Amino acid sequence: MFAPGQEQLSKEQIKAGEIQASQTVRSAVAGAIMLYLSPFAVDFVKKFL
Template sequence: MFAPGQEQISKEDMKAAEVEACQTTKMAIAGGFLLYLSPFAVDFIRKLI
């Protein structure tokens, strides 16, 4: 990564990586929230049946 003679990352590649990292972070937070709520959803469905 920091080896001499290696090409620099372009601004477009850096922006694409930043967008991907932001999306990954949001998806991880949403997944964690859904996993937190899943036991409550299962209990709610069991009570309906």
């Protein structure tokens, strides 16, 4: 696209890249939520025990 002579990606390759990017974003969001909630979970377990 930006480099001369670079080959074009097929529709399947573009779709695979979109799926991979979507999974990466979802796992990053899930990890951020888990990291945010982990101190609350540790405090809950300490109070429970």
